[in-house]
Structure formats: structure tokens, C-alpha cells
Amino acid sequence: MTATTTHPGAAPTWRRVLAQTSFETRAILRNGEQLLVTIIVPVLVLVGLTRGTFVDLDTAGESRIDFLTPGILALAVMTSSFTSQAIASSFDRRNGVLRLLSTTPLGRGGLLAGKVLGVLGVEVVQIVVIGLTAVLLGWRPDPAGLGLALVAVVLGTGAFTSLALLVAGTLRAEAVLAVANLALIVLAVAGGVIIPASRLPGPLEHVALLLPSGALGEAMRETLLHGVLPPWSVVVLVAWTAALGWGAGRLFRWH
Amino acid sequence: MPDSPALEITGLVKRYGDRAVVDGLDLVARAGQVTAVLGPNGAGKTTTVECCEGLRTPDEGSVRVLGLDPATSARDLRPRVGVMLQDGGLPTGVRALDMLAHVARMYASPRDLGELTERLGLGSFGRTTVRRLSGGQRQRLALAAAVVGRPEIVFLDEPSAGMDPQSRRAVWDLVRELRDEGVAVLLTTHLMDEAEDLADHVVVVDHGRVVAQGSVGALLAAADDRTLQLQASPGLDTAALARALGDGLTVDEHVAGTYAVTGTVTPRTLAALTGWLAEHDELATRITVGRRTLEDVFLDLTGRDLR
Ligand SMILES: Nc1ncnc2c1ncn2[C@@H]1O[C@H](COP(=O)(O)OP(=O)(O)OP(=O)(O)O)[C@@H](O)[C@H]1O
Ligand SMILES: [Mg+2]
Numbered sequence: 001m002t003a004t005t006t007h008p009g010a011a012p013t014w015r016r017v018l019a020q021t022s023f024e025t026r027a028i029l030r031n032g033e034q035l036l037v038t039i040i041v042p043v044l045v046l047v048g049l050t051r052g053t054f055v056d057l058d059t060a061g062e063s064r065i066d067f068l069t070p071g072i073l074a075l076a077v078m079t080s081s082f083t084s085q086a087i088a089s090s091f092d093r094r095n096g097v098l099r100l101l102s103t104t105p106l107g108r109g110g111l112l113a114g115k116v117l118g119v120l121g122v123e124v125v126q127i128v129v130i131g132l133t134a135v136l137l138g139w140r141p142d143p144a145g146l147g148l149a150l151v152a153v154v155l156g157t158g159a160f161t162s163l164a165l166l167v168a169g170t171l172r173a174e175a176v177l178a179v180a181n182l183a184l185i186v187l188a189v190a191g192g193v194i195i196p197a198s199r200l201p202g203p204l205e206h207v208a209l210l211l212p213s214g215a216l217g218e219a220m221r222e223t224l225l226h227g228v229l230p231p232w233s234v235v236v237l238v239a240w241t242a243a244l245g246w247g248a249g250r251l252f253r254w255h
Numbered sequence: 256m257p258d259s260p261a262l263e264i265t266g267l268v269k270r271y272g273d274r275a276v277v278d279g280l281d282l283v284a285r286a287g288q289v290t291a292v293l294g295p296n297g298a299g300k301t302t303t304v305e306c307c308e309g310l311r312t313p314d315e316g317s318v319r320v321l322g323l324d325p326a327t328s329a330r331d332l333r334p335r336v337g338v339m340l341q342d343g344g345l346p347t348g349v350r351a352l353d354m355l356a357h358v359a360r361m362y363a364s365p366r367d368l369g370e371l372t373e374r375l376g377l378g379s380f381g382r383t384t385v386r387r388l389s390g391g392q393r394q395r396l397a398l399a400a401a402v403v404g405r406p407e408i409v410f411l412d413e414p415s416a417g418m419d420p421q422s423r424r425a426v427w428d429l430v431r432e433l434r435d436e437g438v439a440v441l442l443t444t445h446l447m448d449e450a451e452d453l454a455d456h457v458v459v460v461d462h463g464r465v466v467a468q469g470s471v472g473a474l475l476a477a478a479d480d481r482t483l484q485l486q487a488s489p490g491l492d493t494a495a496l497a498r499a500l501g502d503g504l505t506v507d508e509h510v511a512g513t514y515a516v517t518g519t520v521t522p523r524t525l526a527a528l529t530g531w532l533a534e535h536d537e538l539a540t541r542i543t544v545g546r547r548t549l550e551d552v553f554l555d556l557t558g559r560d561l562r
Binding site for chain 1: 308309310329330333334335336338340342343344345346347348349357358360361362363364397400404405
């Protein structure tokens with residue numbers, strides 16, 4: 001990070017990236033639809049599934065709220081790092097925003113860093129809001145697993161942000177809008193996020209465990225229910241991040 | 256290096272598929288000068304400018320911005336180059352002045368935002384979301400973003416498109432001031448009066464090549480200097496009029512009722528013209544003898560066909 005010395009006209013790297021991070025975070029939280037998808041829907045799902053008895057759940061001896069909250073947090077991570085990021089980036093790309101910002105000292109690298117950190121910023125808000133709601137509903141996570149759960153969140157964010165940038169950088173904005181919402185719903189229902197992979201019918205169980213959604217859901221449940229981070233989930237998430245990040249790096253088109 | 260140009264493009268070629276939209280273009284722009292690039296739609300202006308901004312990669316030729324290659328020295332160039340894109344590129348979900356302040360944060364010592372806001376009249380819509388701005392308001396905001404970082408060279412792709420006359424004046428004043436501060440300004444435009452008023456150097460591009468360049472004065476002098484325009488009832492016999500005028504002059508009615516006489520216009524031409532009109536009992540509503548405008552020269556160079 002020698003930007004301060006070798007590029008006199010530019011603000012220091014950390015300041016540029018910080019500015020972009022808060023810009024991205026605010027842009028998402030100020031956008032009504034994004035707010036709905038990232039915060040309101042997960043909270044409603046949490047309250048609905050916990051309080052409502054219309055869905056029969058085998059909670060394996062855990063309380064309904066303890067069993068559901070980790071999956072809802074995983075879902076929330078997917079909404080911010082995948083759905084909302086993919087949609088925002090694809091429209092920014094179509095409108096030339098990515099090109100214009102990349103001509104400022106921020107550059108392409110700073111822009112991407114700001115986007116990833118902006119997602120983490122949104123996730124902080126999500127975790128606080130969902131966590132507090134869950135605690136009010138009686139959630140008592142395993143204290144030993146809290147730190148590990150944050151590791152899982154970061155790993156999941158890496159995989160899903162890479163996926164978001166891959167679709168945003170290759171498909172038309174309208175297509176991204178459809179794909180990102182559809183993928184979220186499919187993965188939420190059949191990807192091992194809220195319903196554990198082991199409860200899914202037939203071969204879906206094994207497929208879900210190989211998906212980033214299943215790996216993240218599993219990691220969140222194991223850490224917050226039992227205080228352990230499953231190595232298999234870590235392997236799957238890191239592998240997806242590497243593969244999707246490589247693909248996004250190769251295929252991303254700026255215009 | 257007082258003499259090394261701020262921008263030097265040599266033999267630039269950019270192809271899409273097998274069509275070369277920029278086809279061996281050479282261009283030089285200097286610090287403290289306004290260089291205006293003119294050309295019909297699709298001539299390759301935006302493509303050329305975007306090669307200079309590092310947004311497109313040339314297929315052949317070399318581009319040097321402030322002595323550096325934008326493809327490999329992007330990091331060094333970004334703080335020193337200001338960019339206004341033809342298609343905007345402003346983030347749409349934020350308020351206008353928040354957006355400008357955000358871009359300013361990328362620079363070590365940005366221009367004073369209050370002063371810039373005042374000059375370009377951004378205050379009246381500063382709290383409006385970019386998405387809701389009018390076309391001209393967006394243009395002004397984009398221009399502000401291009402100059403906020405105190406660049407040494409600015410690329411303005413059709414800066415005054417869609418602006419009202421007041422805004423255009425404000426933009427021209429700002430461009431002149433940048434020039435006087437020693438900034439190299441490269442702008443593209445379809446407004447001939449903009450080029451005539453602002454540009455120290457005009458480059459006319461067609462089909463991806465430079466077809467003429469020089470100062471406005473030089474471009475006008477190179478062409479036949481005088482022009483004669485006549486307004487009368489439509490449908491006069493232009494061939495007969497041309498014969499009456501003699502001297503190899505031609506007469507065209509491009510717009511019904513407006514006739515352009517081209518060639519070497521002399522005092523005798525005027526006498527012959529009024530004589531012919533009297534003979535045909537035709538009262539002209541207006542006869543103008545004047546210098547050719549840049550638009551005349553432009554149309555001669557690039558033809559009258561639509562692109
Ligand atoms: N990505 C692209 N793929 C294919 N063709 C392209 C692409 N970008 C531009 N072109 C073509 O290249 C040509 C030059 O375009 P360019 O935008 O440089 O023109 P211009 O001189 O800026 O025109 P205008 O005055 O309308 O802005 C046009 O015919 C355009 O259709
Ligand atoms: Mg153009």
C-alpha cells in the first residue's frame with residue numbers, strides 16, 4: 001500500500017476504500033427493495049417460522065428458535081452478499097457506474113474491495129437486527145460458537161460475493177434480476193440453508209452439502225448449536241470462493 | 256518537459272469484430288489548450304477517448320497520456336486525469352451533492368465543493384437523487400465530478416449535450432478557466448459554436464480517421480472564405496440562377512426557401528443575383544454575405560449523408 005507516496009493526487013488507499021465501503025453500504029440500506037430483501041424478509045421468515053405452527057419442523061430436541069436462527073442468519077448472508085450485490089452491481093455496470101468510478105483514483109481494485117466490505121457492513125446490520133429479534137424470541141446460542149459463526153459468515157460471504165460478481169459481470173441486468181431472486185428462493189428451500197441437508201429428500205441431501213448454501217447453513221447451525229465449525233463446510237466454502245473468484249476475475253466485463 | 260504533449264495518439268486502431276471503428280488515428284493535445292474533436296455520429300470519437308481513459312484497449316497504435324500508457328500506468332494516471340463519460344455513469348440512488356462529495360473523497364486535495372457547486376449551479380438540485388435529475392442537470396454534475404480532483408488533463412465527451420444556454424455558458428467559462436490554469440482539455444462536441452468559441456485546436460474525425468485539423472481560423476481559411484445565403488420563395492430555378500451568376504458558382508436549396516451560393520463570391524455576384532431576382536419579380540426576404548462557418552467546413556469535409 002504505497003499509494004500515499006507514489007500517487008500524490010490520490011487520497012490514501014484506506015480512505016478511498018473506506019469511502020466506497022460506506023457509500024455501498026448506505027446505497028443498499030437506502031434502497032427500499034434491497035432493504036426488504038436483506039433485512040425485512042429474513043426477520044419475517046424468522047418470526048413466522050418460530051411463532052407459526054403451519055410448518056412442521058423436526059428440531060432434533062432443540063427449541064424452535066435455536067434451531068431456526070442459524071439458518072435464517074445464513075439466508076440473510078446470502079441475500080446481502082449474493083442477491084442484493086448481484087443486482088446492484090449489474091445495474092451499476094449497465095449504467096456505466098463501474099466504468100466511471102474505475103477512472104477515479106479508486107480504480108477497479110478499490111471498487112471491488114469497497115463492494116465486498118460494503119456487504120460486510122450490511123451484514124453487521126443484518127446480524128444485529130436478526131440476532132436481537134431472535135434473542136427477544138428466546139434464542140440462546142452456544143457462546144463458544146459465536147466467534148466461529150462469524151468465521152462462517154466471512155467464508156460464506158466470500159463464496160456468495162464471488163458468485164454475485166460472476167453473474168453481474170457476465171449477464172444483462174434484467175437477467176441478473178431474475179436469476180438472483182430465483183436462485184435465492186431455490187437455494188433457501190432446497191439448498192440446505194433453513195432446512196438442514198440431512199432432512200432433504202434422497203440425493204438432494206448430498207448435493208446440498210456440496211453447495212455453498214448447504215455448507216453455510218451447516219456451518220451456522222453447528223457453530224451456534226454445538227460450538228464447532230465443521231471442517232467439511234470450510235473446505236466447500238473455500239473451494240467455491242476460489243473457483244467463483246477465479247471465474248469472476250476472468251470473465252467479468254466492465255461494460 | 257514543456258514541449259511534450261499532454262496527449263499523443265499515434266496510429267490508433269480499434270476494431271469490433273472485423274470492423275475498424277478507429278482506423279489509424281493520430282492526435283495531439285497540449286497542456287493549456289482546448290482540443291475539440293468533431294465528427295459525425297459513429298465516427299469513433301467516444302471509442303478514441305475511452306482508449307485514452309484506459310476503458311478500452313487499443314488493437315494497434317500507441318496512446319500516451321501525460322507521457323504514460325493508460326493501459327499499464329492506470330494507477331499513476333487516475334489521480335491526474337478527469338473523465339466525463341458520454342453515457343453518464345453516475346450512481347443513480349444517491350443525492351447529487353453526496354455523489355460529488357463521494358468522488359471528491361478519492362483525491363488528496365479536491366477542489367472546494369462549495370465553489371464548484373456555485374459555479375455549475377448544482378445547489379438547486381443538490382438534494383435530489385441522481386435518478387430524478389434532468390439530462391442537463393446530470394451533465395453538470397458529471398462535469399463537476401470530472402474536474403473535482405484537480406486533473407492535469409480532462410476528457411469531456413459531449414460535455415454540453417442537453418444543456419440550456421445558461422448552463423452551457425457556465426461550462427464554457429469553467430473550461431476556459433481550466434485551460435488558463437494549464438490543464439489540457441480534450442472535448443468532443445457536435446456544437447460548432449462550442450468548438451469555434453472554445454477550441455484552440457480542432458480535430459475533425461470521420462470513419463475513425465482525422466480528416467482535418469488545425470485552429471478554427473486555419474480550418475476556415477483553408478476553405479473558400481465567403482458564403483452567400485438567400486431566402487426567398489421556395490422552388491426557384493437554381494440551375495438558371497447559377498448560370499446567371501456565372502463564375503462557376505453553384506446554387507443549392509437544402510432547405511425549402513433557403514439557398515446557398517457556393518464558390519468565389521464577389522461584389523459582382525451580388526449585383527447579378529439582385530438583377531436576376533428583379534427580372535423574375537422575386538423579392539428576397541434576406542440576403543446574407545458572410546464568412547463560412549465551421550459548420551460549412553464540417554459538412555464539406557464529412558458530407559451530408561446521415562450516419
Ligand atoms: N462495444 C462495441 N461493440 C461493437 N461496436 C461498437 C461498440 N462500441 C462502439 N461501437 C461502434 O463503433 C462506432 C464508433 O462509436 P463511437 O461511440 O466511438 O462513436 P462517436 O464518434 O462517439 O459517435 P457519437 O457522436 O454518436 O457519440 C459506432 O459505429 C458504434 O456502433
Ligand atoms: Mg460518442
